[in-house]
Amino acid sequence: MKSLNFSKVLVGAAVLFTTMSCSSEDENPNLRSAMEYSAVSTSKGYSEQFVDVEGNTTVSKEEGTLGLKMFQALNYYITNSVSTGTPIDASIASSIAYNTGNGFLDLTGSGYDLSALSGADFSIMDRVASSRSNSEIEAAQANLELLFAKLEAASQSLGMTAEINQAGKLGNYLLDEQGIELAQVLQKSLIGAYQLDYIGNVLLTTGLSADNSTLVSSENFTALEHNWDVAYGMLTKKEIYLDGYTESQKGEVSEFGLGAYLWEYNKSGYPLIYPAFLRGRVAIVNNDLTEVEKQANIIKAEMEKALANAALGYLGKWRTADSDDRRAHAIAEGIGFIYSLRYATTFNADATFSDLILLNLVGSANGFWDLDAAKISAAETAIKAKFNIQ
Structure with a gap:
């Protein structure tokens, strides 16, 4: 069964509604009873x-959950290929990202409901950078396609040892000829270009x-209720976000992507997320857009802080890493998070x-191999200044 087409809900049913809290039922009639x-x-x-x-739920977050599972499935293909020593096929990665052909159905053994993913009427690529101009969307899609192609090329050298101008493995990590672990760059870039942008900016x-x-x-x-619920579903598959987590320990069922890094890199902010989703949803029931926007702004700001802190982390x-393989792994994750910061609109970050930051950090011919403490410090200084981090 095809999932509900969100774009039709957002665009086709997008009628601006009169806001402000319910001063009287005649002035602002609500579809539902006030909560x-x-x-x-x-x-x-x-x-x-x-x-x-009648006691029936008005929530449908399955579309968001499907979107999150699509991200996990793409990540599974890339990381599983490396761990099993199997070269990556860029055309399969692209098919998964565009939800065309047999991309998802090729992921035998992944544990996902692949027929549900392939049956959805949207794709990762549909929603990458979708808050931006057409040229920015095309640039983001082209960046992902380039990463797929570079991953395929690097994976042909799985039997080699990575060094300057030579792709291969360093420890457990597959690096390209510049010493970049592309799988981590891809995953962390999608946290911003796909999750953060679609949840926060759309x-x-x-x-x-x-x-x-x-x-x-x-x-x-309603269309508004659905938008809010899809946002929640795209952040977490759990009915209670971070259920079973403590300040220092993950729950039995792990969060993924943005939902995980919110907990790991924004310890003061992650407890605000579930209450904000709940309060915002009550405000939607009450047709109080002022409160809805207030809660949305809390969610967006805390998500963006988490990614900035992750980049710094x-x-x-x-x-602090004690070997080149660990340094390469760390910097690849940092690169992906720095790329993602272009979608942090609350803090007025952008692609420029x-x-x-990325150009100054790893833009030289030898990329990772040319890194030094001065380049790291310059990147840290720029991020701290933009996100008001002490």
């Missing part, structure tokens, strides 16, 4: 807390203008900011 903010709890699952008068920004007065045809939710790991 008290105290009616929701962080100890309860997301979907069960938003129901209609669903929780332009998506807040969607209709909230009528139900989407044949569904039990991996730059720092380059300093991101690209300049």
